[in-house]
Amino acid sequence: MTDPKTPVPAPTLADRVRAGDPxxxxxxxxxxxxxxxxxxxLVRALxxxxxxxxxxxxxxxxxxxxxxxxxxxxxxxxxxxxTVGIIAVDPTSPYTGGAILGDRVRMQTHAGDDGVFIRxxxxxxxxxxxxxxxxxxxxxxxxxxxxxxxIETVGVGQDEVDIVRTADISIVTLxxxxxxxVQALKAGIMEIADIFVVNKSDREGAxxxxxxxxxxxxxxxxxxxEWRPVVVRTQATSGAGVLELVEAIERFRAHAxxxxxxxxxxxxxxxxxxxxxxxxxxxxxxxVLAAGEVDxxxxxxxxxxxxPYTAASGIFDRALGRKETP
Amino acid sequence: MTDPKTPVPAPTLADRVRAGDPxxxxxxxxxxxxxxxxxxxLVRALxxxxxxxxxxxxxxxxxxxxxxxxxxxxxxxxxxxxTVGIIAVDPTSPYTGGAILGDRVRMQTHAGDDGVFIRxxxxxxxxxxxxxxxxxxxxxxxxxxxxxxxIETVGVGQDEVDIVRTADISIVTLxxxxxxxVQALKAGIMEIADIFVVNKSDREGAxxxxxxxxxxxxxxxxxxxEWRPVVVRTQATSGAGVLELVEAIERFRAHAxxxxxxxxxxxxxxxxxxxxxxxxxxxxxxxVLAAGEVDxxxxxxxxxxxxPYTAASGIFDRALGRKETP
Numbered sequence: 001m002t003d004p005k006t007p008v009p010a011p012t013l014a015d016r017v018r019a020g021d022p023x024x025x026x027x028x029x030x031x032x033x034x035x036x037x038x039x040x041x042l043v044r045a046l047x048x049x050x051x052x053x054x055x056x057x058x059x060x061x062x063x064x065x066x067x068x069x070x071x072x073x074x075x076x077x078x079x080x081x082x083t084v085g086i087i088a089v090d091p092t093s094p095y096t097g098g099a100i101l102g103d104r105v106r107m108q109t110h111a112g113d114d115g116v117f118i119r120x121x122x123x124x125x126x127x128x129x130x131x132x133x134x135x136x137x138x139x140x141x142x143x144x145x146x147x148x149x150x151i152e153t154v155g156v157g158q159d160e161v162d163i164v165r166t167a168d169i170s171i172v173t174l175x176x177x178x179x180x181x182v183q184a185l186k187a188g189i190m191e192i193a194d195i196f197v198v199n200k201s202d203r204e205g206a207x208x209x210x211x212x213x214x215x216x217x218x219x220x221x222x223x224x225x226e227w228r229p230v231v232v233r234t235q236a237t238s239g240a241g242v243l244e245l246v247e248a249i250e251r252f253r254a255h256a257x258x259x260x261x262x263x264x265x266x267x268x269x270x271x272x273x274x275x276x277x278x279x280x281x282x283x284x285x286x287x288v289l290a291a292g293e294v295d296x297x298x299x300x301x302x303x304x305x306x307x308p309y310t311a312a313s314g315i316f317d318r319a320l321g322r323k324e325t326p
Numbered sequence: 327m328t329d330p331k332t333p334v335p336a337p338t339l340a341d342r343v344r345a346g347d348p349x350x351x352x353x354x355x356x357x358x359x360x361x362x363x364x365x366x367x368l369v370r371a372l373x374x375x376x377x378x379x380x381x382x383x384x385x386x387x388x389x390x391x392x393x394x395x396x397x398x399x400x401x402x403x404x405x406x407x408x409t410v411g412i413i414a415v416d417p418t419s420p421y422t423g424g425a426i427l428g429d430r431v432r433m434q435t436h437a438g439d440d441g442v443f444i445r446x447x448x449x450x451x452x453x454x455x456x457x458x459x460x461x462x463x464x465x466x467x468x469x470x471x472x473x474x475x476x477i478e479t480v481g482v483g484q485d486e487v488d489i490v491r492t493a494d495i496s497i498v499t500l501x502x503x504x505x506x507x508v509q510a511l512k513a514g515i516m517e518i519a520d521i522f523v524v525n526k527s528d529r530e531g532a533x534x535x536x537x538x539x540x541x542x543x544x545x546x547x548x549x550x551x552e553w554r555p556v557v558v559r560t561q562a563t564s565g566a567g568v569l570e571l572v573e574a575i576e577r578f579r580a581h582a583x584x585x586x587x588x589x590x591x592x593x594x595x596x597x598x599x600x601x602x603x604x605x606x607x608x609x610x611x612x613x614v615l616a617a618g619e620v621d622x623x624x625x626x627x628x629x630x631x632x633x634p635y636t637a638a639s640g641i642f643d644r645a646l647g648r649k650e651t652p
Binding site: 040043044047048050051061065089130154157158159162187210264268269271272273275276277279280281283284294297298299301304307308309310311312313315316321 | 587598601610
C-alpha cells in the first residue's frame with residue numbers, strides 16, 4: 001500500500017497521537033495548518049486508525065451561542081464517559097479569537113480534563129485550505145481515540161457550510177427574534193440540518209421560530225424510512241435542553257446508519273479531490289514551470305496578450321507531457 | 327493563441343455582452359454559475375475586452391448595512407456618469423435572497439437604469455466554485471463596459487473574504503455598538519481593509535468604534551509611500567457620508583497604482599491555479615478513472631483498507647502516464 005518513494009511517516013509523533021497525547025495532537029494539527037511537508041506522511045500513518053469517532057457539525061449565524069452550546073455538549077458527552085474533540089473553525093468563536101483577545105475563558109471549563117481536546121483552526125488569511133485542514137485535524141482527533149468530534153463553524157461562508165454538511169450529523173443553531181431563520185434560509189443552511197436547535201429559547205419569539213421551522217419542514221417530503229429533522233429548544237447558558245439535544249443526536253445516529261455511510265463517502269470523495277488538486281499544483285510548481293515563468297505568464301495575462309484559459313491549457317498539456325513548449 | 331480542438335466560443339452571446347446587453351450579461355453569468363460547457367469559451371472570448379473596470383470589494387458582518395451602502399454607492403457613481411455592475415455573493419444580502427423571499431425591493435432603486443446591472447451569485451449548495459464563478463462574473467461585467475464593479479460579500483467565510491481581498495480596493499464595513507470590530511478582528515478582515523466604513527454612524531458608540539479602529543492602525547507601520555487605511559463614517563439609509571466614501575475610493579485609486587497592478591497579478595495567479603485544478607479533475611474524471619472505479623476506491627477508503635493519500639498518488643501517477651495500473 002505504501003509507496004517506497006514517499007517520505008517515511010514520523011512514527012514517534014503518530015504513535016503519540018494514537019496514544020492520545022494532547023501535546024502530540026496539538027503539534028500534529030499545527031503541522032497540518034502550516035501545510036508542513038511532514039503533514040501528509042503523518043495523516044497517511046494515522047488514517048488506518050481513524051473511523052471510530054462520530055463527527056458532529058454545528059453551524060449557525062454569529063451570536064447564536066454555538067460555542068456555549070458546544071461546551072455544554074462536551075460536558076454531557078463526558079458525563080457519559082465519552083471523550084470529545086472540539087474544532088472551532090468559526091472566526092467569531094471565542095476559541096478562535098482567543099489567541100488575539102486573551103478571552104480563553106471558555107476553554108477553562110474543560111481545563112485539566114484530558115477527555116476534552118479543544119482546537120481552533122487559524123487558516124484565515126490563506127487562499128483556500130480551510131476544508132482540507134479541518135478534515136485532517138478531524139483525522140488526528142479520531143486517531144487519538146476521541147469518541148465525539150464536534151466541529152463548530154459560522155454558517156455564512158461556503159467552505160464553512162460545506163464542512164458541516166459533510167459531517168456525520170449536521171446541527172443548525174438559530175436564535176429567536178433575530179430573523180435568523182430568514183437569513184439561514186437565504187444562506188442555504190436550513191437544508192443541511194438533521195437537527196435544529198432553537199437556542200436562547202427563553203427569549204420572546206421562540207414559539208414563533210419553532211413554528212416557522214416546523215412549517216418549513218412540512219413543505220418537504222420525507223420517505224417512510226427517512227429522517228425528519230427535529231427541533232430542540234435549548235438555553236446553552238443554563239444547560240436546559242442539552243440533554244434532549246444529546247438524545248436527539250443519539251436517535252439520529254441509531255436511525256441513520258445508511259445515510260451515515262453515504263456521508264462518509266461524500267466526505268472521502270471531497271477529500272480525494274482536494275488531494276488530487278493539491279498534488280497537481282505541487283507538480284506544476286516543482287516540475288513544469290521554469291523559474292520566473294509564472295511571472296512572465298502573469299505579465300501577459302495582466303496586459304491581456306494572453307487569457308488565463310489558454311495559459312492554463314498550455315501548462316496543463318505540458319504537465320501531462322503532451323508538448324515540450326507552451 | 328486559440329487551440330483548434332477547443333469548442334468554438336459562442337460569438338453572438340459574447341458580442342451581445344460586449345455591447346452591454348443586460349439580458350446577454352444575465353445569460354452569460356447563468357452559464358458560468360451552471361458550469362455550462364459553453365462558459366469557458368465565452369469567458370475566453372470576453373477576456374481580451376476586460377481590464378477597464380475597477381473592482382470594489384465590500385465585506386463586513388451580517389447586518390452591517392452593506393447592501394444599502396452598495397445601493398448608495400451605485401447612485402453616486404451614476405451621478406458621475408459612470409456605469410456600475412453589482413455582484414452580491416453575500417447569502418444574507420437582500421439581493422441574494424430575493425428569489426426565495428420575494429424582497430427584490432432594493433433592486434427597484436435602479437430599475438429602468440441600464441447603467442446599473444445587479445446580479446446575485448447562487449452558488450450556495452455546491453462544493454467549492456464560489457470564487458471561480460464570482461471572478462468570471464466580474465469578467466462579464468467588465469467586458470460589458472461597466473466602469474465600476476462592486477462585489478458584496480459577508481465577511482465571515484474564507485472564500486468570501488478572499489474574493490474581497492483580491493479586488494482592486496477592499497472596503498470593510500462595521501457598525502457601532504455591536505462588538506463588530508472584535509469579531510472582525512478575529513475573522514481577520516481588519517487586515518484586508520483599504521477603507522473602513524463605520525456605517526449607522528448616528529448610533530451610540532460610533533466615536534468609540536472609530537477610535538478603536540484608529541488605535542489598531544497605530545499598531546501597524548506604513549512606509550512613506552504606503553497607503554494608510556482611512557475611516558469613513560456613513561449612514562447608508564440617509565446617504566450621509568457616501569460622497570466622502572466615493573472620494574476616499576478615488577484617492578486610493580489615484581494613490582495605489584503600484585499595489586493595483588500587484589493585486590491584479592495576485593488575482594490572476596489565483597485564477598490560473600483554479601483553472602489548472604479544475605482542468606486536472608476534469609481530465610481525471612474523463613480519461614483516467616474507469617467507470618465505477620471511484621466507487622471501488624471510496625469503498626476501500628471508507629473501510630480503511632486504503633488511505634486517501636495513497637489513492638490520490640495512484641490516480642495522479644496514472645493521470646501523468648507514469649503507470650498503467652494504480
